[in-house]
Amino acid sequence: MAAISREEVAHLARLSRLAVTEEELDTFAGQLDVILQSVAQVGEVAAADIPPTSHSVPLTNVLREDVVTPSLTPQEALSGAPDAEEQRFRVPRILDEDVAS
């Protein structure tokens, strides 16, 4: 049985903000199925009482002194932006309808 359907892959692509093509959906559905069936092997391990590990470094809540240090200028920070205006990142419209009209 397949671990994942074409419809589920389409849903994942939407969640991932990837405008995938129909052709890609066909390819990815098969490939993701193989990968998911393989990685599902982790389920064979009896680990009910085992605590999870998220990272290997024995450090928590690393904080620094709240002091002002030099940082990028607005020009530098915006230097890689696809579009900028008045020292700000310019983005496409966020609302579905034209609120100005």
Add this chain to the structure above:
Amino acid sequence: MTDVTKLSAVEIAGLVANGDASAVEVTRAHLDRIGAVDDRVHAFLHVDTDGALAAAKAVDERRAAGEELGPLAGVPVAVKDVLATKGVPTTVGSKILEGWRPPYDSTIVERLRAAGTVMLGKTNMDEFAMGSSTEYSAYGPTRNPWDTERIPGGSGGGSAAALAAYEAPLSIGSDTGGSIRQPGAVTGTVGAKPTYGGTSRYGLVAFSSSLDTPGPCARNVLDAALLHQVIGGHDPRDSTSIPAPVPDVVGAARLGASGDLTGVKLGVVTEFTGEGAEPGVMAAFRESVEALAKLGAEIVEISCPHFKYALPAYYLIAPSECSSNLARFDGVRFGLRVGDDGNRSLEEVMSLTREAGFGPEVKRRIMIGTYALSSGYYDAYYGQAQKVRTLITRDFTSAFEQVDALISPTTPFVAFPIGARTSDPYQMYLADLFTIPTNLYGGPAISVPCGLSEGLPVGLQIMAPTMADDRMYRVAAALESSVGTFTPPAL
């Protein structure tokens, strides 16, 4: 006149320090070599000719002024394109960052500059460091100098190939699941993954933040140790950076070069010496284990029963972290923006940008991660993988109560032909079978050339306890003193 491109980093630094060669001469020789061979190797995505010559000139001026130079001053270095370099293009092998020139340097690059090394340029890699062959680079594959029809490993294939092609004596890689060690193994070069947190991730484009570890690549163990010493150590700008000095990796490499391993106990990982590795790889590995025993090391077999679950656990954990990390590529702050025609919404532009900017392997991993983290699947996939990570860590800690270091082949197979594994993504994942456990544990590991199989290099991996990076350099240098280094046929 000596061909400086064939020299070690130590030898080059000596020439520069003694005034027998200028840093500019050394740099020009390497730039010429890149010009002569890189159309066949494609190790570089960007060669920074002007920046390199300016940095070299600065070293020569400091020497002329009588300033004391560091141990790698004037030595050229190639940097994987995953690290931010101020004003120099940084693409991560992806179209989504094409043309991006970072406004700042990563800590690693900052330290390379401060040490007087000369950055030649940026090396090719699998897109976002996801891959084992460099074939997933959006800018075309790198070729293995041993056989240009074969892969140089990945994701850091460019950094490894640049060494084997004598385009650079030193390079920087990053290792999330084997991306330094596996390219080192298949190109006959040395690649070291430091302890996680032992090298700074500041300015390293994030793939899987709990695993990503930048580290040194070189043609011999001592050069790698010197580079490790220069780039390692605490960085307040990385909150996962370990606040402790770099272990004495240089001293350990020098000690190991004496060829005496008396009193060192090494564990051969049982799970990695059975099926799964090619016979030629196993033969070279077995011979090297005998060589280590002759040097005085005590060899025992050690079983690490959970290592066989490392690959599946990794391919849940790394994609999960990647799906979160790569959300920052939204077409707003840097890189590509596609479809912004004044009518489309932010979300539509974002989806079109990511669709156009990411290659197929990156998309697969983002979707796998999104799946593994989604409600209903979280416990069975991501949650379970994190528990398996704990068990793998316990395998390591229990092994290190019995032995000083673990050894295995670095990778199950020698360099495979270009195109052999791209149609089946899971077959590609198997290249990292032996390197992944260390990343999940967080300890250091090194790949050192140990022999040839059918004329292609084989690597031996040494895995050490967390913050015992020096131990792996000692063993690696000892093995190198016994088996020597390996030179590819002329390009």
